[in-house]
Amino acid sequence: MFDWNWEIEDKLVSDLNEWRKKFSLIHEFIVSPDGEKISAPVELEDKKVTVCINGKTWQDTFERVCFMRFLPDSRIVCLILKNYEWTLSVEETVLEETFDYAWNLQFSDDGHTIAFNIKKGDLYGVCVNGKIWENLFFDARDLFISPDGNRTACYVRTKNPPLLDIFSFKEGVWTAGIDGQAWDKNFLSVFGLTFNRASNKVAASVRLDQQDFTVSVDGNLWDEIFSYVWEPIFINKSDVMVPVKLSKGWTMALNGKPIWNKYFVQLWNQRISPDGKKVAAVAAPEFGRWSIVVDGIIWRQTFSQAVLPPVFSPDGAKVAALVRENNKWTVAVDGKPWQEWFDRVWMPQFSPQGNHIAVKAEKEGKFFIVLDGRAGKEIFDMLWDPVFSPDGEKILIRAVSNGKYIRKVCTAGEILG
Numbered sequence: 001m002f003d004w005n006w007e008i009e010d011k012l013v014s015d016l017n018e019w020r021k022k023f024s025l026i027h028e029f030i031v032s033p034d035g036e037k038i039s040a041p042v043e044l045e046d047k048k049v050t051v052c053i054n055g056k057t058w059q060d061t062f063e064r065v066c067f068m069r070f071l072p073d074s075r076i077v078c079l080i081l082k083n084y085e086w087t088l089s090v091e092e093t094v095l096e097e098t099f100d101y102a103w104n105l106q107f108s109d110d111g112h113t114i115a116f117n118i119k120k121g122d123l124y125g126v127c128v129n130g131k132i133w134e135n136l137f138f139d140a141r142d143l144f145i146s147p148d149g150n151r152t153a154c155y156v157r158t159k160n161p162p163l164l165d166i167f168s169f170k171e172g173v174w175t176a177g178i179d180g181q182a183w184d185k186n187f188l189s190v191f192g193l194t195f196n197r198a199s200n201k202v203a204a205s206v207r208l209d210q211q212d213f214t215v216s217v218d219g220n221l222w223d224e225i226f227s228y229v230w231e232p233i234f235i236n237k238s239d240v241m242v243p244v245k246l247s248k249g250w251t252m253a254l255n256g257k258p259i260w261n262k263y264f265v266q267l268w269n270q271r272i273s274p275d276g277k278k279v280a281a282v283a284a285p286e287f288g289r290w291s292i293v294v295d296g297i298i299w300r301q302t303f304s305q306a307v308l309p310p311v312f313s314p315d316g317a318k319v320a321a322l323v324r325e326n327n328k329w330t331v332a333v334d335g336k337p338w339q340e341w342f343d344r345v346w347m348p349q350f351s352p353q354g355n356h357i358a359v360k361a362e363k364e365g366k367f368f369i370v371l372d373g374r375a376g377k378e379i380f381d382m383l384w385d386p387v388f389s390p391d392g393e394k395i396l397i398r399a400v401s402n403g404k405y406i407r408k409v410c411t412a413g414e415i416l417g
Helices: 017-021 166-171 412-416
Strands: 010-015 038-043 049-053 064-070 074-083 085-090 101-107 114-120 123-128 137-147 151-158 175-176 189-195 202-207 212-218 240-246 249-254 266-272 279-286 289-294 319-325 329-334 356-361 366-371 392-400 405-412
Touching: 010 017, 017 038, 017 405, 038 064, 049 064, 049 074, 064 101, 074 101, 085 101, 085 114, 085 405, 101 137, 114 137, 123 151, 137 189, 151 189, 175 189, 175 202, 212 240, 212 392, 240 266, 249 266, 249 279, 289 319, 366 412, 392 412, 405 412
Parallel strands: 123 137
Antiparallel strands: 010 405, 038 049, 064 074, 074 085, 101 114, 114 123, 137 151, 151 175, 189 202, 202 212, 240 249, 266 279, 279 289, 319 329, 356 366, 392 405
16 A cells, blocks of 8 residues: 555546447446556357456457456456356466355455365365365355465365255264364354454354354364354453353453453444454444443443444454434444435544544435545445555545546545635
8 A cells, every 4th residue: 555656646547438338238336456557357249258457348258257356466356257267367377176166255354365165076165376175074154364365264074964954954064174174063054253362263153953053163172162152352472352141141252252341232243442452342232222342331322223343443452333213324433323324334444543433425316525523525326445545644436427436535634625
């Protein structure tokens, strides 16, 4: 991001009106992180599909193009179907290995690791940087890449009983597969898989039978059993935190032991502050009311329709969350909702210093930037999440106006007018 152009300017990147004249069908647009490129799968006259970037198409064509993404360095990556076989394409370089099916394309934060789920024959697994896991399984679902990008994991089914053999399914056929190696024990279900920040440990919530749940760390079960648990997270190299349901209600547990003396009707989507010292989560203090709880202390104001996962500021001092009331959305910061409400709002983006929040919002089919609760003066036909400059003084806007994709760098004052 530090190599991006942060000079104040408006740049016409591509006229999408010309795209619509050239192509019979244009699928979903995506834009590069730096805003310099816009792309979409497009359909040509012969019903073939290709990739268009800033108005220029790839030479090759395919039956389908899916999971198209921009890598952090603004290269395009996607899964393609050609001659009824699936594979990966990075820019226009196509992987030689092909698959019966491929899906769930993901990449590491630095873009150096590219992975996706695959089906080859009757078996399933993961392809990482062009190499298939050594061990494949009867099924493989979801995909997780470690923070350092060196490990991958997913949920795998290691047994294949007949469809009506309910007793075998009850004994457990699912477990976690890490780099192609399955845990020794199977479970009725596995969910919430996560790596620690050091990328050397894996935790997941597991269902032992119809009534008992717990957490497994590297295949080792906690001694404590609960009537239900949600997804765990690591708070450091080895300690695991997870919402658990006890007889009194939901509370937070650390390494199997409850750490809060408060209980809620529901508790989930916990997040750790960047310094690892605070935890915030979505909580329901009573049926039908939602809020955010920070270190066991719940916000005073509650909301009746929805509260989405909390977002910490970079310094951990503030917590923001999207909230819904009376069929309208806004952002609440440290328990106080913005005065203006919208039809839709996207996830809050804190400035690097934590003193500003910018979001993409929609009202009556039009999009605009909202900065610290105030709607920007400019309205767009399409808009992507705003991005703060490293010094927090400028905001990158990637938007479509009058059928043209533009890249704008503005100060806060320019946005609000």
